[in-house]
Amino acid sequence: MARPVVAILGPTATGKSALALSVAERYDGEIVNCDSTAVYRGFDIGTDKVLPAARRGIPHHLIDVVDPSEEYTAAQYARDAARAIREIRARGRLAIVAGGTGFYYRALTRGLFPGPGRDAVLRGRLELIASRRGVQFLHRMLLRFDKESARRIQPRDVKRIVRALEVFFLTGRPITAHFAATRSEIPDLEIVPIGLRLPADQTSDRVTRRVHQQFERGLLDEIRRLLAKGVPKDARPFGGLVYRQALEHLHGVRDEPSTRALIAQENRRYARRQLIWFRKEPNLRWFAGPGESASTIVAVNRLLDECLKGTGGETTSP
RNA sequence: GGCGAGGUAGCGAAGCGGUCAAACGCAGCAGACUGUAAAUCUGUCGCCCUAGCGGCUUCGAAGGUUCGAGUCCUUCCCUCGCCA
Numbered sequence: 396m397a398r399p400v401v402a403i404l405g406p407t408a409t410g411k412s413a414l415a416l417s418v419a420e421r422y423d424g425e426i427v428n429c430d431s432t433a434v435y436r437g438f439d440i441g442t443d444k445v446l447p448a449a450r451r452g453i454p455h456h457l458i459d460v461v462d463p464s465e466e467y468t469a470a471q472y473a474r475d476a477a478r479a480i481r482e483i484r485a486r487g488r489l490a491i492v493a494g495g496t497g498f499y500y501r502a503l504t505r506g507l508f509p510g511p512g513r514d515a516v517l518r519g520r521l522e523l524i525a526s527r528r529g530v531q532f533l534h535r536m537l538l539r540f541d542k543e544s545a546r547r548i549q550p551r552d553v554k555r556i557v558r559a560l561e562v563f564f565l566t567g568r569p570i571t572a573h574f575a576a577t578r579s580e581i582p583d584l585e586i587v588p589i590g591l592r593l594p595a596d597q598t599s600d601r602v603t604r605r606v607h608q609q610f611e612r613g614l615l616d617e618i619r620r621l622l623a624k625g626v627p628k629d630a631r632p633f634g635g636l637v638y639r640q641a642l643e644h645l646h647g648v649r650d651e652p653s654t655r656a657l658i659a660q661e662n663r664r665y666a667r668r669q670l671i672w673f674r675k676e677p678n679l680r681w682f683a684g685p686g687e688s689a690s691t692i693v694a695v696n697r698l699l700d701e702c703l704k705g706t707g708g709e710t711t712s713p
Numbered sequence: 714g715g716c717g718a719g720g721u722a723g724c725g726a727a728g729c730g731g732u733c734a735a736a737c738g739c740a741g742c743a744g745a746c747u748g749u750a751a752a753u754c755u756g757u758c759g760c761c762c763u764a765g766c767g768g769c770u771u772c773g774a775a776g777g778u779u780c781g782a783g784u785c786c787u788u789c790c791c792u793c794g795c796c797a
Contacts, residue, residue: 430751431749431750431752441751466748466749469748469750470748471748472748473748496750497746497750498750499750502748506747508747510747510748511748513748518749547745548746548754550754551754551755552745552746552754553753553754554749554752554753555754558747558749561748571747573747574747631752634749635750635752636751636752638751660740661751667743668744668750671744
């Protein structure tokens with residue numbers, strides 16, 4: 396009864412999606428996406444979404460759930476993912492969270508403090524101040540109202556400074572004072588987190604190959620199509636990896652070969668940040684990828700057999 | 714062959730006699746992250762170490778001037794523009 400939730404995490408291009416599919420087929424599961432950009436409709440090629448035809452009948456959740464002009468957030472994800480997981484479990488199936496957005500995964504499994512979300516008007520005002528009088532000015536403001544946050548947040552980190560001030564102005568209490576109330580969205584569920592990783596040079600090769608494939612598959616046309624459909628150039632997903640650089644190319648910032656190279660480079664850096672993040676994730680069981688390789692699948696299956704079947708499945712983690 | 718510009722750390726690029734191991738940008742490396750996270754931000758970045766206003770070797774090459782030279786002089790090598 397106490398069947399855990401499986402999570403498949405790790406840097407980009409390690410084969411998470413493939414592994415998730417294989418696990419889903421073997422253990423009667425459904426997949427819950429944990430990628431911050433795949434939630435957006437229409438952004439398919441650059442996010443390397445597993446397209447419906449390739450899903451082998453396995454239900455995928457939290458892919459294509461919002462319009463590109465909408466703002467999706469970690470908090471929203473945590474709620475949506477928790478709901479999806481409960482529904483999957485209610486169907487008696489295995490929930491498999493798969494993706495590389497560490498912050499979303501943490502928001503789901505450890506939670507975000509219960510407090511106010513983004514306030515567009517307030518943020519607009521704060522950002523205006525930042526652009527007119529400098530970020531440092533905002534940081535000094537934060538120092539007045541919330542000394543502790545000012546200490547932990549870098550004086551130039553606009554996003555965090557704005558959020559801290561936003562929370563303070565909205566609640567009258569420093570953001571750090573809210574942290575104690577943080578709780579997981581799924582405190583009752585056990586999770587078996589699996590991490591996939593590859594040596595840096597392999598990641599680099601795979602990433603480079605993937606970028607070329609993305610262009611060959613029509614990345615640029617996809618972007619043109621989105622723009623033609625009225626998706627604003629400053630839509631959230633356009634600001635991220637792949638799309639940002641490709642969009643710049645369409646605007647003539649640089650030629651295609653160097654754009655491909657730049658995207659591959661950014662991917663490598665992103666993979667590094669992901670690794671740093673996931674390394675700190677407790678209880679993560681690392682496997683040498685790639686996720687589609689038979690040896691990885693065998694090793695993962697061995698672990699899951701232990702955790703999902705027999706008595707192993709009844710352990711509950713603290 | 715003649716004239717002009719230039720050769721500085723992985724790359725690009727400052728520097729024009731001392732406080733230069735050498736600004737700055739990029740890449741690299743290390744890291745932070747509680748509602749934009751594929752985002753945002755930080756540190757480090759010649760070599761050595763007991764990590765310091767520490768030691769050592771650098772600024773195309775070789776000489777020279779000077780108390781002191783990326784910085785001035787001479788010769789040489791190499792690039793790149795114009796003329797032939």
